[in-house]
Amino acid sequence: MLQNRVKELRARFGFSQGELGERVGVTRQTIGFIEKGDFSPSITLSLKIAREFQIPVDQLFWLEEEK
Amino acid sequence: MMKKDFRVQYPLWQMAFIVLFGFMAFGLKGATSELVNTSDEFSYSLQFPPLESVALFVTLFLTLLLLAIFFMKISKHNKQNPTQRISLLQIRPLEYLEQDEGMVHITRIASQKVYTFFAWALPFIAVIFLVFELSRFWMIVGILLLALMQYFIYYIEVRKRLEDEE
Structure with missing residues (x-):
């Protein structure tokens, strides 16, 4: 299952969902879907979000083995 | 806010026109x-x-009234969203949300539910039409019920996902 730190990093950078969405070219709702794990973003969107937080993409998204 | 988007509400309009x-x-x-x-x-x-x-x-009378409001809503949507204009002449259904990949995702899930519904409902209604001798009126009612359910399933699914996110 895909895990992510989008919510944590967004709070650290002081972005609202809408602001982050605007910066990476998606709606606020899509950022919400990603944070909740309802939706796995494309590689392009993952790279854009990682770039906003200035970290490698594998520190933002990672796979957690299902038990 | 997204729930007030005309494309989200479009299935409700379709349902109203189907009832009429x-x-x-x-x-x-x-x-x-x-x-x-x-x-x-x-x-x-x-x-x-x-x-x-x-x-x-x-x-x-109600159809004409609703059509007038419907066209005003489309016009208002196109003025407020010049980059996401909708046209009644477009082939793709107006209710599709395709602004970004998250919206495409919920459109896909809602469409899959509608597809699943039709996979069962079409053979079922075909059998009903075959077994019972129905008048043309009741056959039309059956088809309209399927169309009504299609938009209902689509609307409920999209709304549920957007509500979770509000």
């Missing part, structure tokens, strides 16, 4: 026509029973 179409079909089902075509006279008349004629005229 059903009442229109009811109004027309009792109509009888008379054609006189002789060497002395030519006339054609349509007669409606009282209940059906009231249903037909009320439905026609």
